[in-house]
Amino acid sequence: MRIAAAVLRLLVVVPALLGLVACSGGGGGAPPPAPTYTVTGTIIAAGGSVADWDVNDPYAPHVEGNDSCATAQPLPNPVTLGGYLNAPGEGAPGRSFEAGDLDDFYRVSLQAGQTVTLFIGGDPAEHDLDLYLFSAACADLVAFSEGYGATEAVTAPSAGDYVIQVAVYCDGNDCGTTASNYTLVVGQSAQAGVLADTLDAGAEFVPGEVIVRFADSHQPLGLAAADQRIQALGLARKAGAPSRQMLLSLGEATGGAAALAALGVNKTPGQALARHGRELSPELQARLETVAAVRALRARPEVATADLNYIRRALAVTPNDPFYSYQWHYPQINLPAAWEVSKGTDVIVAVVDTGVLLAHPDFDGQLVAGYDFISDDANSGDDESGIDDNPDDPGDRIMPDGRSSFHGTHVAGTVAARTNNSVGVAGVAGGAKIMPLRVLGRFGGSSYDIQQAIRYAAGLANDSETVPSQPADIINLSLGGGGASTSEQEVYTLVRDQGVIIVAAAGNENSSTPSYPASYDGVISVSAVDINKQRAPYSNFGSKIDVAAPGGDLSRDLNGDGYGDGVLSTAGDDGSGTIKMGYNFQQGTSMAAPHVAGVLALMKAVNSDLTPNEVDVLLAEGALTEDLGAPGRDDLYGWGLIDALQAVQAAPQSDTPADTPAVLLANPTSLNFATSETSLNLQLRNGGTAALTGVAVTDSASWLEVTASSVDGEGLGTYTVTVNRDTLAEGSHSATITATSSANSVTIPVIMQVPEPQVDLNANTGFQWIVLVDPATLETVKTASADNKAGVYNFEFSGVPAGNYLIFAGSDANNDDIICDAGESCGSWPTLSAPVEVAVSGNVSGVNFVSSYGFNIGAAGLLPDRPGFSRTPVPSKQLERQP
Known part of the structure; x- marks a missing residue:
């Protein structure tokens, strides 16, 4: 039965009035009183x-x-x-x-x-x-x-x-x-979905600083207008611009209190602490004021986002390559999180460029066989042997001082420099392999030579009269120029039809004039952004741009690391006459394109059947990018900035493998024995279809024991976990259970408490008021009350006329004569979600049900109303009660 939103009233019978009624009647025989009955039951307090x-x-x-x-x-x-x-x-x-x-x-x-x-x-x-x-x-x-x-x-x-x-x-x-x-x-952990509007004020953050972005509909026109608005809020701008996030200060001169006053905050932070005689240190006062400022800013309509300036620390996922900390461009595309999913293992990326310094230490184990397709000996520089099977870069000597660019080496390092080898830099896809194909020499490269190289990469017939043992999955072309041709388009279409994904740099002319091959159909055109995710000043733009990636801007050092904000990767230096391996910062769409090629390699490792068409669809759906600029596709950033984590999560499976990988799963994922539980069950199972063997279970504490209960030959099944509190000190204790297998290991946190004597181990949902309700009118017919006795409440209604009734119970902590308010316990027979009428035609016993502090998150205002979703599934019950 669904209870309507009505008020249930208790009728109070006053004995003196009953006496007056009895004396007012006349003579004659009164009919016998209708029989009445008793209704008894027990309310069980919810555990914990x-x-x-x-x-x-x-x-x-x-x-x-x-x-x-x-x-x-x-x-x-x-x-x-x-x-x-x-x-x-x-x-x-x-x-x-x-x-x-x-x-x-x-x-x-x-x-x-x-x-x-x-x-x-x-x-x-x-x-x-x-x-x-x-x-x-x-x-x-x-x-x-x-x-x-x-x-x-x-x-x-x-x-x-x-x-x-x-x-x-x-x-x-x-x-x-x-x-x-x-x-x-x-609880054991934070409640998902509930804490979205809270601030982690206990985390490390910079007191006195907030990060703010104005809403699009309230964007100030220009920096001066933005500063004027910021000052009106009692704040000062330290960094950033009005079109993006800004770092604001609560004001060194006026102090946090003045800023809060300007923000209209009528809540002085820390008052609850002060009234208990706690003296607030200047640092604590600043932290309290900063949190209050963020909350006030979040409530203002002109503010889109307001956050604390949290302190971040390096995590274990950080590669140990010594120069990784200078590769700002990787966190910019969410790459570290993507590495938890994929490293691009065994995917082949062809780098069609100046060749690669094959002896560079960061390419050790990263290369597959390639080819040199420069057919003009005059253009080949020191390698005047025509096309051959040696794609090593001898140097192009194109720099003003006679040194070489080693452009292909830089590009290849971004794609797949060896990662976590304690050498140099990291690559986007450290598990991928580079196929070096040399096409650019002293005078650039001809379209014919480039066509031969991409045909080779795709395993198609070419002038080398050979093909690789395994074709490339992805081709990176950090090269380009003007002029389009039908023959080139045909070759790129043919290569794409082989399932090879082609990525090309959009060009560095700060122009909308199409550059080729990036502007050919079927080629992913990549523009460049700087450290602020703004279009780099040199980057081409226009209708052919598909996606953006970090290209850098060496004219600025916005991160203050002492180097211009270019892209750091592998390099060589032949200024001394011999080639010395090293690393340098470069900028350009040539640097942006290999970021995209590397991310696609991460995807390809997740789904080996990923096709160029599927990549196009995912790009258009926004599944691979962080949207920059105008919503959707625009001429500056295409579909947005490549996002490595989104990309690997979006990689589709075009077919279902015969077996899904084995994975050991635990249920539950954590165990909490609270104050009185001594035994709980733990289930281990295989979450895949491939074979999983060698399951072994260990624990980390002497007070914890795990024994097999119903387990198969591989160790999968149910385990009984028991705890022994006898020798432990009062307080909370934690341990872990570790289950290993042929596929993976899982760790199950365990928490248990040895209560101090003052802790009542019996569940208690507060003093209970029980109401007997007429289901037709929802009026309260009778009331009773009960106190907690070892976690249960015994109640009795007497003098109940025959009929059908609903029974509710709950606490009334605020004493407003309404039970089951938010924050009060509530229950109904047989369950709160589905009350059922009790038929009374004689004495009734065994009306037992649970009362709990279970609360509806929607009722707390954290969830919007939804069709079919009642914010008050059980109404409040009005009590006019008499003890």
Whole structure:
């Protein structure tokens, strides 16, 4: 039965009035009274539930103490807690109405990474609660969340004992109208999809700085107008431009308080800390003010994004190549994340260029056989033997000082320099192979020679009278010029028809004039961007541009690394008369194209059947790029800046392999024994269809034991995991279970708590009010109440007339005579999601159901209304109750 949004009322019968009615009747025989019956049952408190010690309901048990850090209420882990806070004189009359209850403190043992989430029951615009996390005994503030929304969250940085403070925001003595229920949740990890509007104020960030981008509809015209608007907000611009993200300061001269005032913030950060005598250090004050500024900026219509300037650290995925830190162009295209998926292993990329320095240390193991197709000895420089099977670059001597460009070496290094070899630089696709094809000499290269090279790469007949043992998957052409020809177009079409993906540089003339081969049909044309993702000043543009990639701009050093912002890759230097291997920064669409070729190699390694047509479709769908410039395709960036992670995730499978790769999976992915569980099950299974063998399971703690329960010969099946608390100290304990196999290993985090004596191990969903409801009118017929007895509540209705009834139960922490408010527990027989009528024609027993603090995220305002989605699946129930 679906309950309508109606009010359920309890009829209060006053004995004195009954006496008056009895004396008013006349004579005659009265009909016998209708028989009545009793209805009894049990409410079970949901596991892991706890009630705040000092709610506003005067009938609920009350424990003094959780109003200060020293007397914090101990909690189990995990826990879902229902609580209530109010400013003096606010909310419904009750236990805390007059004096107010501004703070609740809770003591809990947490593991690293555990998140504490606060859901505010009332409208956050009127009822402002904040959340703080302290170290044991409140010695240090570890994390805080002073927000304006319905959700606040903090995360424990390491394992240990902590104190949580939930606080009413007060500005001095003005605590506003706050009177609100709340739900506090401590779990194994953050709740996905719930924390999107929170700020990780406990993470490292730069105090006094915010990163802001104005909304497109509010873009200031020019830098002067932008600065004027920024100053009006009490901020100062440190870097950036109005068309993109800007780094803003809260103002060194005026200070953070002045900036907050200009932003209209009427919330002084840290007030809940100050009222407990905590002195705020200048650094902490600056952090609090910075978070408050970001929240205020996010609420303004002219601001598209506002964020903290978080501090980032290098992660383990970072290659160990010593010059990798100068390759700013790789993080720009989201490459490190893509390396977690693909390295481009065994994909062949033909680099049609000046040849490659085959002896360069960063090409050790990276090359397959290539060819030299320069047919004019005069153009071949020091290699005057015509076309041959040696694609080594002897040097083109085209530099003004007589040195050589070694252009092909630079291009090849971007595609696939050996990565994680503790030498030089990293390549985009370090697992790929380079097929070096020499076509450019002292005077460039002829279209005929280039045609022979790409035919060779595709395994087609060519002037070398040979073909490679394995054709190239991708061809990179960092070359070009004016003039189009039918014969060239035919060759490029033929090569593409062989399934080879062709990538070419758009040209460096800052012109919309088509350059070839980039402008031929079937060729991916690549323009260049600088370190700011803006079109590089030299890059060609126009209707033939398909995609953009980093090309660099050596005229600037915006990242302050001491070098012009060009693309760093492999190189050679023959200025001394002998070739010395090295690295250098270069710029151009020639540098942009191999980024795209390398990313396509990552895709090809994921899906060996990837075709040129599929790449075209994915580009047009925006599946491979970060959109820059005008929405969709434009003449500067094509479909946008290549995004390596998106690309590898988008690589389609054109057919289903006979076997999907074996992968060992664990369910659940983590285990939490809380305060009283001693045994849990763990299932290991094969997530693929290929064979998986050699499963072995180990654990990391003496108090943890894993035994096979129902396991097959390969070690797949169900395991029983048990814990022994006997010799452990009070607090939270963590360990890991590691399962290895022929395919992979998985690690299952385990958390367990040895509770201190003060922790009540019985679940508690607060003092329960039970209502018997007429399903036709939704009026309350009778009420009962019950207190917690070892995690259960026994109730009885007596004098119940025959009929059908609904039964609901819940707490009333705010004492507003309505049970099942947000932040209060609620239940119904047999389930809350589907209440069923109880037929009473005699005494009824065994009406047993669960009451829990289960809350609807939609009701917290984090999700929009949707068709068929009720924000209040069970209505509030009005109580006019009498003890």
